Amino acid sequence: MSLTIAGVDPARRNDFAIVDERTTLSWNELDPILNRAANALGALPYGPERRVAVFAQNSAETVIAYVACLEAGISSVPVSFHLTPAEAAYILKDSGAVAVLVGPETAEAGLAAAREAGIATVIGWRCEPRDGLIAWEGWIAAASEAEPDSERAPLPHLHYTSGTTGRPKATDTPPQYFPRVPTVRALAETLRPRTTPSPGIAVGPLYHTGPLGMARNVFAGTSLIVVQHFDAERTLQLIDKYKVRGSVMVPTHFQRLLALPAEVRAKYDVSSMERLAHTGAACPREVKQAMIDWFGPVLVEAYGGTEAGSTTFISSPEWLARPGSVGKALxxxxxxxxxxxxxxxxxxxxxxxxxxxxxxxxxxxxxxxxxxxxxxxxxxxxxxxxxxxxxxxxxxxxxxxxxDMIVSGGVNIYPAEAEQVLLRHPGVADIAVVAAPHPEMGEEARALVIAADPAHPPTAEELNAFCRESLAGYKCPRGYEFVDDIGRTAMGKVNKKALRQRFWPTDRTIGG
Missing domain, CATH: 2.30.38.10 (Luciferase; Domain 3)
Incomplete structure (x- = not known):
């Protein structure tokens, strides 16, 4: 029996453990799959650091991959499925991963990234085996069903967060999320009392720290519904159908839920929700107030970062007494x-x-x-x-x-990445990418461009296509404006705060 299932009440083991758009697995059905996946992963030829990258969209298999890595004492490396092969290859190589796990949507990009990073092992679920790609289903079926070694030391996830240099930076999962304990067994025992209410629903991509925490909760015995792409009404349907008690969302999810017609929202019972955490970006006060009015005082907000974890926390009653606050330090x-x-x-x-x-x-x-x-x-x-x-x-x-970081729909965008790409365009003499307001996403990236030839500037469409050749689409500016000056000093610095004022009111406050 896997360590994950051993912590589940025997009376619950025929209940669902993981649900996605295609499949439902009970705890009893999940047990042999986890054992085989953990043993197959554990047998890979590791170097000094036991690392495997997960480069896949949300699915039951993606959750299983993360949980199996926990069971096997392997450090999983979450990779955004939006990245281009070159961007993903940098993370694969820098992390020291010995294998890449992909889904059908990322198989080709994963193969290309692995080749560039010099990684020979690419394993894909719901993929036909072919040159360079191993079919996950057959691969784990050939592995032992014995319980993995629970006395092995657990290894935290290795996250990547970009910076002003435009190159991703690696950081281990903070201890508050991934306790530093000596054995995998001790990790499970430590996490079980901390889990969010069960069942939970993961509506954001699992490569983000909040949704990934819900996958860790499966390891500790929490049932999980995982959706591939967020759809507001479908989310309400799932909350109603499965009597969901916990989730992690970002303010953009709230805005899309609230944008549904009142008669659509009224069709679904959300009274089962006990803890609706939000993080990732500032939440407008009117949005948070409307969500509390709808779901009740069950919203909790965590402020922090991938590298630090949650640094402050605030409950709904506390927030109602201090609207706009992100809480007290944890x-x-x-x-x-x-x-x-x-x-x-x-x-x-x-x-x-x-x-x-x-x-x-x-x-x-x-x-x-x-x-x-x-x-x-x-x-x-x-x-x-x-x-x-x-x-x-x-x-x-x-x-x-x-x-200078831009937060769009809870996703971090680092302007330096787009700036470095667009400066290579022959029609661009200089450029600054800054945050501009967006009614749903909170912020979006806008580019202020100095044309190399002001009489014949490149078109916005040309610049956007050029940027997308090198970067994931979400990293590219949503608008381009041609200007005569961006205020670059003799030291090469640009006052981004001053540039942002052309888009934002002078009294702008985040969350205000």
């Missing part, structure tokens, strides 16, 4: 606001938001000591690049971002 963190002169500021004084990690760990970007050092003002005291203030009770309010 242990082991303390919120500290610094002014431009490096002094610590008092309540209601706006400055750069830092968090003091009482464990002394701070945040670490693997292989990038300069980026790690730049995030810290003192040992264990780090910033996620935002401005804000705390009130007299320690509740944090975010007002702006220091960094």
């Amino acid at each position: 242990p082991p963190f303390e919120t500290v606001i610094y002014g431009d002169d490096g002094d610590v500021l008092g309540p209601h004084q706006i400055g750069q938001v830092y968090f003091r990690d009482s464990s002394g760990h701070g945040i670490v970007y693997r292989g990038d000591p300069e980026k790690t050092a730049a995030a810290h003002i003192a040992p264990g005291v780090f910033t996620l690049g935002e401005m804000g203030y705390v009130d007299e009770d320690g509740y944090l309010f975010i007002t702006d971002r220091v960094s």
